[in-house]
Amino acid sequence: MPVEFESVVTVSAAKQIADSLRAAIMDGRLKVDERLPTEEELAQRFKVSRPTVREALKRLAAQHLIRSRRGPTGGNFVASPAPEDAARSLANATTLMVAVGDIGLDDMATARLELEGVCCRLAAARGDAELAAPLATMREELARQGEAALTDEEFCASDVRFHRALVDAAGNALLSYLMHAVVEALQPVSNMIIYRVREREAILGFHARLLQSLETRNAEAATAALGDLVDYTRDRYREALEKRAERAG
The missing domain is CATH 1.20.120.530 (GntR ligand-binding domain-like)
Incomplete structure (x- = not known):
């Protein structure tokens, strides 16, 4: 079942999206090694542009909360705590x-x-x-x-x-x-x-x-x-x- 996220306002949208995803990771709604929705899917759910989503994902990667993988089965995944x-x-x-x-x-x-x-x-x-x-x-x-x-x-x-x-x-x-x-x-x-x-x-x-x-x-x-x-x-x-x-x- 897809994780539901609340809509956010456009001001500081990238930070709000990152905070929303981080909360989902911390409370277990998103599990370790689980694949996140695509940038396009996240953009539609949060009603923002893909560059805004990309910036949010960069924030999460900098916090070592997600990792990216290339290839047909690639994408962004919840990272195991290091x-x-x-x-x-x-x-x-x-x-x-x-x-x-x-x-x-x-x-x-x-x-x-x-x-x-x-x-x-x-x-x-x-x-x-x-x-x-x-x-x-x-x-x-x-x-x-x-x-x-x-x-x-x-x-x-x-x-x-x-x-x-x-x-x-x-x-x-x-x-x-x-x-x-x-x-x-x-x-x-x-x-x-x-x-x-x-x-x-x-x-x-x-x-x-x-x-x-x-x-x-x-x-x-x-x-x-x-x-x-x-x-x-x-x-x-x-x-x-x-x-x-x-x-x-």
């Missing part, structure tokens, strides 16, 4: 919010401490086989961070990979999605600001404590190490901003 795309969109939006000042230092530090703290507790409760891969990655990154020849950029990238492995160790898909914004967006932004004033040996010390605590399944010690790392990062962040203000003055 966690990587959704997480990337979240990280991009978070980076923008930091850039314009909507997310500040305290918010960044609090979110990181609370969310990664949950990861530590979940990871500490898991078995050896489940933690083998993420702990191995953390060991590799810790060793890499101790290399004297490592550039600042490489150290920051390793820092991100280390904490990404910590998130993986928790084994929670939803938490992993939410943490993408913290690890992939907030942490690199923080690193870019404080890398000139932080000491690598200090970061290595915090990371070593965190890793050792997880290896022994000591959630309390892991959370304490993380808290000290976040406090250190917060202090270095403020120091960097003060130095920047002094240079500007």
Whole structure:
């Protein structure tokens, strides 16, 4: 049975059509892998031109809600949710919010401490086989961070990979999605600001404590190490901003 859509006015018609189709996808009236009506059919149903429909479909494609396929059996189909795309969109939006000042230092530090703290507790409760891969990655990154020849950029990238492995160790898909914004967006932004004033040996010390605590399944010690790392990062962040203000003055 065809899905029924309400008529729309011509002002911002493409957005209204996209919103209407999106609602049908989100509430299940349009199922994953279901073929959408053709552009001509949609134009007739919404009483708009085909270019307007095409613009609406572009909006949905940009949101990864639909995908197109060529050929005799082609068309536009409802896309299966892609966690990587959704997480990337979240990280991009978070980076923008930091850039314009909507997310500040305290918010960044609090979110990181609370969310990664949950990861530590979940990871500490898991078995050896489940933690083998993420702990191995953390060991590799810790060793890499101790290399004297490592550039600042490489150290920051390793820092991100280390904490990404910590998130993986928790084994929670939803938490992993939410943490993408913290690890992939907030942490690199923080690193870019404080890398000139932080000491690598200090970061290595915090990371070593965190890793050792997880290896022994000591959630309390892991959370304490993380808290000290976040406090250190917060202090270095403020120091960097003060130095920047002094240079500007």
